[in-house]
Amino acid sequence: MEEQRAHPWGGPPWARGGEPRWQPQWFRGPGTRLPWFSTLVLTLFVQAGSTFAAHSQAADRSPLDAFGRFLLFAGTALLLLRHRHPVLVAFGTAASAMLYLGAGYAYGPVFITVAVGCFAAIVSGHRRAAWSAVAMLWAGHLLVAHGLYRWLPPTGDNAPPWGQELVVLAWVVAIVAASELARVRREQWDRSRAEREAAEKRRADEERLRIARELHDVLAHSISVINVQANVGLALLDADPEQARTALTTIKAASKEALGEVRQVLDTLRAPGEAPRAPAPGLDRLPELVEQASGAGLTVRVERTGTMTKLPPGIDLAAFRIVQEALTNVVRHSGSRTAHVRIDHAPDTLGLRIDDAGPATGGDAGGSGNGLIGMRERAAALGGTIEAGARQDGGFRVEAVIPLAAVSKESL
Incomplete structure (x- = not known):
């Protein structure tokens, strides 16, 4: 490894965490020089x-x-x-x-x-x-x-005289004590550096997971809508050109929105630390989500209970993605053409419940892959829980509870 030239003692005078990292050469262990x-x-x-x-x-x-x-x-x-x-x-x-x-x-x-x-x-x-x-x-x-x-x-x-030996002994003890102090200090610095590196790696892993989850939610929903509308367009291209045109228009709108959200996620990779150019989606965009689902042939009924409050951005985004993923699973895995979304605004919690009448059209009813895992990870990151499973009448239900007690809120 090349020697760093930023400081003559063998290390840069700063660290990524803002702490000085320059050290005397004897603190750096065996080197090449x-x-x-x-x-x-x-x-x-x-x-x-x-x-x-x-x-x-x-x-x-x-x-x-x-x-x-x-x-x-x-x-x-x-x-x-x-x-x-x-x-x-x-x-x-x-x-x-x-x-x-x-x-x-x-x-x-x-x-x-x-x-x-x-x-x-x-x-x-x-x-x-x-x-x-x-x-x-x-x-x-x-x-x-x-x-x-x-x-x-x-x-x-x-x-x-033997008294002189006490002076020599005192020097020996002083040298050993100073050396032991330096050794302990070096071990502390090494441990601190290892902890910083582990924390940086953990943050990087969490960021990769967050980006993967965002990309999955964006692409899974949009591609599902595009796939359904493409099938409709192909089926009606000759028999009903006007309906085929409507399907292509829906495909254009869904793909444009997906590209915009993907670009926003990728911008955070190119310019880490900068504010996003567009606000993250939240429940205020639920009508757009309902419209997209309608374009895919799914009728969505939305019901709100309790007093509507302004949600923190993290909770607002998680709630939107959970509803989006649940509706995507209905489009992809359920024979039902209707879905019911219920949002419960309680003083201390936000409740989400998405139901479809079923029946399942394949072995992945309700979504048992990365989508459901991503929903659970989003809820768990905020201290919430998610339950997903088949209902007794053959349908499927996704129910999430996210706590709000520790977060200050402003009324709309």
Whole structure:
């Protein structure tokens, strides 16, 4: 994967959710590039700082010669691999520092090399390796400072006071604590990023489902009307040209409306986030739906009860699509040429009931495929329910109840 160039720390300074995503390189895990710049800076600092420490501790420690500088350079050079091989670097820097102290050289920035190596190991998840490396260095330091100092340079060296070891221990604890804090923070960022990606995927899946449902409802109804009218037109083309012309006019109107609604759905894909150019259909377009069904040879009687209220757009669209799909199923799957639509406006619920007298003309009576699934999904998304099934008299009924209690409404 190519490195992003938007920020020198290795990531863009923004995220899709508005949260900063730039992170130091050691938070990004193993990468394809070596940390040349930071390693060079550390090398120069350690070499210069060790020179100053050697001059200030000249009376007690060995002078910094070529071997000492080689050990310092070897430790910092290993840091180039701290993202790719953190365990190797943790033990390697600890070993070079132990040899450096065992040779009697001055205390100084050599510990920074070990700190950076163990820090990289801990934040990358190799906690035990980092702790083992630090413990190895600590044990080696105690052995040299309080046991082997008589036989190791510099000559005439004495054991340091034990109080000094507490200071060293405090630095070790501080390094481990900072590394653990960084590791926890990195895990939190990784978890947050994974949750954002899962949420984005879930939203994308929901949007695809919504668009598929819209397209199905639009096309199923319109194509059913077109199919019925095409059959009528073909049957009457010679015997009754005027009636055939009426059928073709209905086909033209239905196809034009279907194309308009499909275009509106597809516009949301081309320009996500923009407002739709036309309002979504609702129950105010129920007369058009009745007229289209009439053109397909279906007589629809509409009955409203209760006080009519202005519905929220989501509920209004769902109610329209449920009625549309139910009437489409009557046209396609029922031998009845009549349907009864009842809309109950209650204070807390919207009730829909669509009945046809039957009988079914095939095995898919009432619609048992994607149409019924889509109706149930629409109702469930709004906290409602749908029941669909055959009536005792041979007809078919679709009944939906959608709650309105949690939504504010305005009277028409």
